[in-house]
Amino acid sequence: MEFLGFVRPGxxxxxxxxxxxxxxxRLVNIAATRITQYVAGTKTIMTGGENGRHKKDRExxxxxxxxxxxxxxxxxTIVLGARKNFGYAELEPYTIAHEIAKSGKPVEVxxxxxxxxxxRLVEDGIDLARRFVHGASMVKREAVPIGKLAIxxxxxxxxxxSGISGNPSFGKAADLLIASGGTAIFSETVEIIGAELDVAERCVNERDAKRLLEMVNEVEEAARSTGEDIRTINPLPSNIEAGLSTIEEKSLGAIQKTGTMPIQEVLEYAARPTKKGLHFMDGWMSSFSLPMSLAAAGCQLxxxxxxxxxxxSYDPPMLATNTGxxxxxxxxTGNPRTASKAWRSIDFSSGAIITGESTIEASGEALFQKIQSIASGELTKGETIRYTDPLEPYFLGPVF
Structure with missing residues (x-):
């Protein structure tokens, strides 16, 4: 089984x-913005930056x-900076570029x-970006094994x-990808609370199972430190309005997206797995945060x-646009009403399970085929619009 991809080193x-x-x-956010606005085929990441962050958050x-x-x-990649050895050591531009260069791909500071x-930095950045984009245009898609895909x-x-049709259908598609040698990563530490013991039992080693339970406990303790129980923050008002009553109920539905495979590794935030298969990554649920964090962990989709x-009820805005x-x-979605009213935004619906016209197995297989098509070049509906929502790294805080 294959998709059409761009072959890279490694x-x-x-x-x-x-x-x-x-x-x-963050001093050069303006330069990165101007370069990527001018040069087609470029992307940038814009955050609130590093100032006032403690060492773990800078890392x-x-x-x-x-x-x-x-x-x-x-x-x-082009890494922009104010000058060599400016600011915090963790975000020194030449240090970042040195680590990127280990991938074998071009990088310049x-x-x-x-x-x-x-x-002049903007001018130099535009010139370099254009040269890199032209080089990228000479790399053609070719058939590669589906096992090279991470989602x-x-x-x-x-x-x-969510727990009846949408998440189980994704879980089936993830099982199919993993069975073909690929990789799937799930996250949202808050949204395994109440189901964490079931998830931990699927870890292939005891160390990872222990770390997963520690991650859950750390989130709960962080919530308590604000004077609130996590259960007063999540489920969200929209979850409750839609019929979910507790975080435990929400979590039991959420973990259906993990399929049935064993969990190979429990990953720290934005860390890349070292093996194929299913993985859990510590992460924040925000749709302005998690997609880019999964991309940093190596997910191409x-x-x-x-x-x-x-x-x-009609043409609603999505919760995130192009935040990967x-x-x-x-x-x-697994909700047929959502698929109908958000038709401009939804790429795939397993809502036919709810209407009795399909099964989890059939919808999961159809979703797997759609994933292969997007991996081979079909655009998502979000990719057809030139907009990216604000981006929020998962910082532990506090700030000073």
Whole structure:
């Protein structure tokens, strides 16, 4: 089984062919924006930056930047900075570029100081980005084994259909991919609360099972430190309006998207797995955060499994648009009413399970085929619009 991908060093294959521009300091966010607005085929990541963040959060931002650049969807990377050795060590541009270079892909550093000012940096960045994009255009798609594909999933605006049709259908598709040698990553630490023991039992080693339970406990303790129980924050009001009453009920539906395979590794935030198969990654549920985090973990395609019963009744806005940065964000649902009212945004619906016209097995197989098509070049509906929502790394906080 194959898809048409862009062959990369290290026996990897991309499903897209981007040039990534990373602003290593928020001082050069404006330069990254101007370069990517001018040059087709480029992507950038815009965050609130590093200032006031403690070391662990700066390390998370470092891991996020490097992971996105190493994603197989990226042909080459430009790292922008103010100057060498400016700011925090974890976000020094040459240090970031050094780690990216280990992937075997092209990477270059441009700084304000080396270029001779901000405007010259933008000019140099445009020239370099154009050269990289032209080089990328000469890489042609070719047939590669489906086992080179990694997908990441989150669910959102969960409703009663999420645990009955949408999540189980994705779980079936993930099983098919993994059985073919591929990789799937799920996350959202909050949304395994109440089901964490069931999830931990599927870990292939005791160390990972223990770490998974620690991650859940850390999230609950962080919520308590604010004076609130996590259960007063999640489920969201929309989840409750759509029929879900407790975090445990929501979690039991959410873990249906994990399929049936054993969990090979429990990953820290934005960390890449070291083996194929199913993995859990510590992560925040926000759709402005998780897709890019999954992309940094190596997923070439990110998938948002939407309930959506509480969305407005016609042409509702989506909860996220193109927040995978270098990985397309595919929108799927198991709710036939969501599929009908959000037809401009939904890429795949397993809602026929709810109407009795399909099964989990059949819908999962159809979703797997759709994933292969998008991996081979079909655009997601989100990719047809030139907009990206704000991006929020999963920081532990506090800030100072």
């Amino acid at each position: 026996d990897e294959a991309g499903i897209r062919n981007y040039v990534l521009v990373i602003p290593s300091s 998370r931002l470092n891991r996020l930047y490097i992971g996105l650049a190493k994603n197989a969807n990226v042909f080459a 441009l700084t304000v100081e080396k270029s001779g000012g901000l405007e 990441g999933v989150k669910c959102g605006l969960s409703d009663a259909t 990110t998938i948002y499994q939407l309930g959506g019963e509480d969305l407005p 940065v270098v990985a397309p964000l595919m929108m799927i």
